[in-house]
Amino acid sequence: MSRRLEGKVALVTGGTSGIGAGAVRRLAAEGAKVVFTGSRAELGEALAQEVGGRFASHRVEDAGAWPGLIESVLAEHGRLDIAFANAGTEQGDANIEDVTIEGWSKIVGINQTGVMLTVQHAIRAMARNQGATGSIIINSSMNAARPLGNYVTYSTTKAAVVALAKSAAVYCGQKRYRIRVNAILPGVVETDLIRAIMESQPDPAAVRAIYEGMAPMNRMAQVEEVAGLVAYLASDEASFISGAELTIDGATTAGMMGV
Amino acid sequence: MTMARLHGRMALVTGGLRGIGLAIATRLASEGAAVTISDLDAPDSAAVAQALAALGSDAAYLRADVTSEADWASIAAQMEAKGACHILVNNAGTDLTGAVESLSLDAWRKIMAINVDGVFLGTRALVPLMARSGADVAGGASIINVSSIMGLVGYSEVSAYNASKGAVRLFTKGIAVEFAQKRMPIRANSLHPGFVRTPLLNAGFQRWVDKGFAEKPEDLVAAMEAATPNGRLAEPEELAGPAAFLASADASYMTGAELVIDGGWTAQ
Numbered sequence: 001m002s003r004r005l006e007g008k009v010a011l012v013t014g015g016t017s018g019i020g021a022g023a024v025r026r027l028a029a030e031g032a033k034v035v036f037t038g039s040r041a042e043l044g045e046a047l048a049q050e051v052g053g054r055f056a057s058h059r060v061e062d063a064g065a066w067p068g069l070i071e072s073v074l075a076e077h078g079r080l081d082i083a084f085a086n087a088g089t090e091q092g093d094a095n096i097e098d099v100t101i102e103g104w105s106k107i108v109g110i111n112q113t114g115v116m117l118t119v120q121h122a123i124r125a126m127a128r129n130q131g132a133t134g135s136i137i138i139n140s141s142m143n144a145a146r147p148l149g150n151y152v153t154y155s156t157t158k159a160a161v162v163a164l165a166k167s168a169a170v171y172c173g174q175k176r177y178r179i180r181v182n183a184i185l186p187g188v189v190e191t192d193l194i195r196a197i198m199e200s201q202p203d204p205a206a207v208r209a210i211y212e213g214m215a216p217m218n219r220m221a222q223v224e225e226v227a228g229l230v231a232y233l234a235s236d237e238a239s240f241i242s243g244a245e246l247t248i249d250g251a252t253t254a255g256m257m258g259v
Numbered sequence: 260m261t262m263a264r265l266h267g268r269m270a271l272v273t274g275g276l277r278g279i280g281l282a283i284a285t286r287l288a289s290e291g292a293a294v295t296i297s298d299l300d301a302p303d304s305a306a307v308a309q310a311l312a313a314l315g316s317d318a319a320y321l322r323a324d325v326t327s328e329a330d331w332a333s334i335a336a337q338m339e340a341k342g343a344c345h346i347l348v349n350n351a352g353t354d355l356t357g358a359v360e361s362l363s364l365d366a367w368r369k370i371m372a373i374n375v376d377g378v379f380l381g382t383r384a385l386v387p388l389m390a391r392s393g394a395d396v397a398g399g400a401s402i403i404n405v406s407s408i409m410g411l412v413g414y415s416e417v418s419a420y421n422a423s424k425g426a427v428r429l430f431t432k433g434i435a436v437e438f439a440q441k442r443m444p445i446r447a448n449s450l451h452p453g454f455v456r457t458p459l460l461n462a463g464f465q466r467w468v469d470k471g472f473a474e475k476p477e478d479l480v481a482a483m484e485a486a487t488p489n490g491r492l493a494e495p496e497e498l499a500g501p502a503a504f505l506a507s508a509d510a511s512y513m514t515g516a517e518l519v520i521d522g523g524w525t526a527q
Contacts, residue, residue, distance in 0.1 A: 002262040166526035173488025173523045187512075216439035221512040228509035237500035240453070240493040243526025247516040251439045254432035254515025 004235045006031030009077040013060050013118055014087030016043040018191035019139060022223035023084050023230045028053055030231055032082060035073050060087040060114030066121045079129055082234040083122035085115045085161075086139040090154040104153045111157035112164075119168050123179055132177040135234045138165045140183040142249045158185075162245050169243030180242035182233050187249025190220040217250030264507040266291030268396060269343045271334065273297045273325050273381060274351030276306050278457030279405060279498045283348055285313055286499035287506060292346060293317035297334060299324060325351045325377030331384035338385065343392040346506045347385050349378040349427075350405040354463050355419045367419050374423035378404050378430060386438075386445065393444030398508035402447040404431045405498075408521045411451055428517060435515030446514035448505050453521030454483045455493040489522030 010027045014020040015036025024047060028034045034053035037060070038044050044055030054076065058069050073080055088111045092103030119136055126134030140158045147155030165183040172179040188194065188211050198204045198211070212219050229248050232238060247253055270287045274280040275296025288294045294314050300306050300322065307320045321337060323330035338344040355362070355370040382402060393400030409417055410424030428449050435447040454460060464476040473479045484491050501518050504510055519525060 002264075004262070166523075169523045170488045170527045173490060176490060178489075216436045217512070217514065218439070218442070225509075225512040228511075229513070232504045232509060235500075237504065239500070240489065240497040240520050240522050241501065241518070242489060243523035244519040244521070246513075246518065248513050249516075250512050251432070251435040251515035255436040 001029045003031040004237065005082070005231065008032045008081035008234070009073065009079050010034045010082035010084065010234065011073055011080060011118075011122065012036040012084040012086055013058075013114070014038055015084075016040045016047060016055070018193055019186070019189055019223055019226050020084070020086040021047055022227035023086065024053060025051055026224070026227035026231045027082065027084075027234065030235075032234070033077050035076070037069065037087070059110075060085075060118055061109040063113075063117055066117050070121045070125050074125060074128075080122060080125040081129065081134050083118060083126075083134070083136045084139065084230055084234075085118035085122075085136065087114055087118075088139060088157075090151055093151045093153045095150050096152045099152055107153040108157055111154065112160050115161045116164060119164065119181065123168065123172065123177070126179045127175075127177055132175075132179060134177075134179040135238070136165075136168070136179065136181045137230050137233050138162075138181070138183040140165075140185045140245070142185045142187045142247065142253050144183075144185055144245075145247075145253050165245070166243045173242065180233075180238065182238075182241060182243070183245045184226070184229055184233070185245055185247045185249065185253070186221060186226050187215050187252045188220045189226055190222055194220070215250035215252045216255060219250065221248060221250065262503075263291040264509070265346070265503070268292045268345040268506070269338065269341055269392070270294045270346035270348065270506070271297065271338060271344055271385065272348040272350055273323075273377065276300055276310050278459055279452065279455060279495050280348070280350040281310060281313075282495035282499040283350065283403075283502040284310070284318075286496070286503050287346060287348075288314045288318060290503055290507075292506075293341075295319045295321060295338065295341075297321045297323040297325070298351070325349075325381060326372040328380060331380045334381075335384040335388065338388055343395070344385050344388045345392050345396050345400045346403070347381060347389065347401075348403045348405065348502060349381045351377055352405060352423075352459075354459060356416050356463065356466065358416055359418045362419055370419050370423050371426075374420075375426045375430070378427050382430075382434060382447075386443075389445050390443045396508070398511035399444035399446055401506045401510070402431075402434070402445060403502050403505050404447065404449045406431070406449040406451050406517070408451050408453050408519065408525050410449070411517075411519070411525055431517075432515045439514055446505075446510065448510075448513055448515070449517045450498065450501060450505075451517055451519040451521065451525075452498050453487060453493060453524040455495055455498060457495055460492075487522045487524050488527055491522065493520060493522060
């Protein structure tokens with residue numbers, strides 16, 4: 001593993017499991033000091049121990065808690081260089097006819113408002129770096145481009161944050177901040193959550209085959225593969241990439257999904 | 260920072276003597292790949308000697324026209340002789356500007372031949388070897404087609420270039436789906452640079468000056484910088500990092516994707 005993130009400080013939201021945990025491990029392995037958030041303290045503390053980072057119990061949609069979180073990062077490390085706005089949920093989602101206002105509002109709060117707060121506070125912190133440098137990566141989804149009928153809120157919020165990434169990127173450019181903002185659009189990733197869903201079904205193998213069959217590559221992404229893209233965008237290797245959406249889906253959206 | 264993610268890999272970069280192609284070739288070589296470059300210059304030209312010196316002892320140069328089936332057969336035979344091709348960068352390209360009603364059919368066919376036929380012919384010629392080579396490396400073989408932001412959005416008096424680069428974008432998605440469905444270990448992605456400080460850009464700006472669009476090329480550079488949210492043009496080296504990433508095992512699930520490297524130009 002190269003150490004191209006040596007000396008950089010990273011914040012990862014929703015870092016206790018799945019893609020977030022993968023990113024925490026990869027960013028730390030490349031030399032970054034990592035602070036990550038979540039609500040599951042036991043998982044968080046174990047991962048913090050593993051990678052030598054710090055877990056902060058924090059919910060992305062809690063606007064009032066953001067200044068304190070950022071101050072704690074700056075107090076500990078003096079700067080912020082990388083933010084991975086990863087926390088997200090689809091719990092309580094449904095189709096457009098059946099979705100409840102409670103379900104809708106909760107998902108919008110985490111996936112959309114939570115991402116806005118992450119990007120806003122990251123930019124405010126990064127603007128203090130000499131030369132106002134930084135890299136912000138938003139975890140969207142291929143469902144931003146190919147919405148799901150039974151997940152109206154999830155699909156809508158994932159599309160919204162792509163526009164948010166572009167707006168923030170253009171703004172940072174106009175301000176002559178050297179802060180890059182990009183969105184990644186993963187396909188189906190074999191996270192613990194997906195594994196649990198498969199195993200809860202009467203025929204896990206059949207469900208696995210459905211997930212795998214969505215991608216022409218006929219497999220799901222591994223968490224480490226998405227983490228590799230996050231680390232790349234976080235690095236100076238991506239110095240002219242901003243306002244972009246990067247698809248990582250084994251060609252799923254290059255063609256017709258599932259065909 | 261030195262990385263050696265591409266140690267032991269064989270690469271071919273078309274249009275490798277200057278600009279983006281040379282920057283990508285240099286980067287692939289610095290990460291350990293043995294790089295063959297092709298271009299139109301004579302093998303004994305100074306540009307070739309200079310490029311090969313920069314690319315190291317594993318490098319080779321092939322004089323080849325990307326629009327020629329015979330030249331591609333020759334390239335494929337030479338890569339076969341080397342034993343592998345893990346990375347193909349279809350970079351060779353040209354530009355064409357002018358009001359659509361002023362474009363000659365010959366000029367249209369020429370840009371299509373270089374920018375579109377060249378990518379097709381290169382892919383067709385090397386896919387059999389890449390399918391075998393890709394099975395031996397983590398993340399598989401990687402085809403990187405250099406499109407442009409002009410393959411994503413239209414621009415006045417750039418319609419032919421727009422059409423050619425748009426074709427590269429969707430050709431790439433087509434082969435990505437095809438290789439993936441057939442379980443061939445080849446990924447295919449497109450790069451979409453914005454305005455990059457290259458000899459081709461300079462030549463194009465000079466032609467616009469000659470046509471009276473601006474007083475001097477520097478004015479056009481300043482206008483492009485002002486139109487880019489990040490406030491500057493890209494350096495060719497900034498295209499090399501993305502290409503090396505796509506070539507490496509780090510991009511193992513990325514295929515059929517487009518990497519836009521434009522400092523926010525198309526985000527606005």
